[in-house]
Amino acid sequence: MPPSPLLNEALVLPAPAKLNRLLHITGRRADGYHDLQTLFQFLDIGDTLTLCSREDGAIRLAPRLPGVETEDNLVVRAARLLQVASGCRLGADIHLDKHLPLGGGLGGGSSDAATTLLGLDTLWGLGLSQARLAELGLSLGADVPVFVHGHAAWAEGVGERLTPVELDTPWFVVIHPGVTVSTPAVFGAAQLTRHTPPITMARALQGGAGSWTNDCEPTVRALYPKVAHVLDWLAIRAPAMLTGTGACVFGRLGSETQADRLLAEVPEGWQAFKARGLNRSPLHAALGR
Known part of the structure; x- marks a missing residue:
């Protein structure tokens, strides 16, 4: 049985940055995507999300990021995807404290999406497996699964085939x-x-x-x-x-x-x-x- 939803609690969670310590492009697929080999590692810095449940099913995100429509934000897309996949009728108020630069190659949007998936899974008491959350995350972006799984990794394919690794931590x-x-x-x-x-x-x-x-x-x-x-x-x-x-x-x-x-x-x-x-x-x- 999944845990009970946390209806009156707020979760304040990090969305860490990542680095590609290595990135090789090994081929181009017929669909236009590229096959990669990369080493992902996290940083001890990133964005912060505050999540609170709503009983009316609405998803509210604040503040709005300049140049990004709210419905296009990966945080909102992740929350709505989780609602549909789980059948959950709860909603959420989400505050995004953005520190990472947009388009910087640090994985900020993907990390925000992963934090939303893991955080709302906890907040709504869904009890979905990490593998299922990573599967949902992959439909949002190739970098989302590594943030869902939460360990430095050797990645192949479009970046979704992950093997945990231990790297130096400079x-x-x-x-x-x-x-x-x-x-x-x-x-x-x-x-x-x-x-x-x-x-x-x-x-x-x-x-x-x-x-x-x-x-x-x-x-x-x-x-x-x-x-x-x-x-x-x-x-x-x-x-x-x-x-x-x-x-x-x-x-x-x-x-x-x-x-x-x-x-x-x-x-x-x-x-x-x-x-x-x-x-x-x-x-x-x-x-x-």
Whole structure:
């Protein structure tokens, strides 16, 4: 029997950022999607969602994100999808405290959706399995399942076939250059590398962080000179890489002190923060999963 719904309680939950520590594109499918191999890792920073049940079935989200229609927000879409899939007649008031930049390659929207699915499953007393929630999440976006499962992972397919891994957990300095990168533009670019030979997970892990690359990086550099400039600036100071299709880039540091020193050097006008790599999602720690 599923647990009882928490009708008079509010859940305040994190929606952590992610980094792609490695990203290879190994092929293009007939449907236009790309086959990937990637290493996902969480950060100890992200958005925050506050969820409260409603008895009238309505889904209310505040505040509205600039440039995003409320019904198109992945938080609202995730809540409505969960209602339909479970037959639940409850609704929710959801407040999204947005910290992660839109379109930064940090998985903010996907993480918000996963937190909504897991949080409302708890709040509404549904008792759905993590596997079922991940299945629902995949229909919202390829990155949602890793946030639902909540462990650093080696991912294949479009990013949905996940194997938990234990990665090193360095400090990172993450910089957003102030541009919006279009994922369709990157994946549609003629010069994008699409046939990197597949490797095994064991080989990727054995090679270590010093050998990890992002196949999207040369294309993003060519299309977005500001991203290239930040990558070049950062690479002089730390091992630097693009996450996802960008726009955020990250430098890997050996200690928080080194991260603080690098952060102090970041020029004005660039949005930057430090974060620690995590192999377990803080969302799952908060929910006791």
